[in-house]
Amino acid sequence: MERTKSMQYQETDESTDLYLYATTSSDFYRNTIKPTIENLQKKAEKGTYDVEKAVDAYYQVACEAAKLYERQFGQSFTVADRFSAAVDMEENYRDDEILSTLVSKYGKYSPEVTKFQSSVFDALSQRTQAEGIADTFTIYQVNDKAAVEYRSPSYMQANRLAVDMKNYDKTYTAPLMRGMDLDIISAKFNNGHPELKRYLDTSDIIVLHRAGKDKAFWLDGIGFTDVTKDFLVTLGRQAAKETGENDQRPSLLENLHKKQEQIKNADRSQKETGIENRSHEKMDRMDAR
Secondary structure: OOOOOOOOOOOOHHHHHHHHHHHOOHHHHHHHHHHHHHHHHHHHHHOOOOHHHHHHHHHHHHHHHHHHHHHHHOOOOOHHHHHHHHHHHHHHHHHHHHHHHHHHHHOOOOHHHHHHHHHHHHHHHHHHHHHOOOOEEEEEEEOOHHHHOOOOHHHHHHOOOOOOHHHEEEEEEEEOOOOOOHHHHHHHHOOOOOOOOOOOOOOOEEEEEEOOEEEEEEEOOOOEEEOHHHHHHHHHHHHHHHHOOOOOOOOHHHHHHHHHHHHHHHHHHHHHHHHHHHHHHHHHHHHHO
């Protein structure tokens, strides 16, 4: 399908209404959306899934939904509204239908799923360059292998090891496109990249910078653990050190020690309260006699 200048993603109340109208109708899903998904599912299993061609397919779906909506409510939709609804459909059904089916059939870390996620990453990266997205993701990789490499967050906490910036090198930064998530990013870099120290693996960290906010995630072998409070604090401390400022924010271990101390104090207080209550009860019994 040839794209026009009007086919730019812009989420509006109208595009959201159209998206919800199409995706919440059981009849429309069964008769129009499901056949589209099944066709795209076959392409995904063959390794030929194309994000932009999938959007084109959902654009036809959005146009059919727009006709029904106009017939029912008398409201029409612009090309941009229909295109934006189509982009949202592709993102939604790619994850909820197509990817979930691939994972169920082949396994989360199978070559089929990795190839699919990697192709999605490449397609979204091209879209990012065209649209000039300001959001980014950054990969940090371990440089002190003996201390923390291939360790889980639970191991780090049990052994009082901090997720510390000094153990990491920033190895890669790229635009973060709408639709990109941690699974897509990790699948793309699992087999390495020219700018990475090695392939992405357990204990490496991905920082997502979206809408002016940062979130840091630790690769823990079976998924991702949010380590934002700890890792980004150490980043802030390093920046403060470089600028001569004093950053007093607590680290994960400091917070952990504080929490443990609070628990001990609470237990001690509870025990003291219990002893005091039992003492009062004993005195009351003696008075009763």
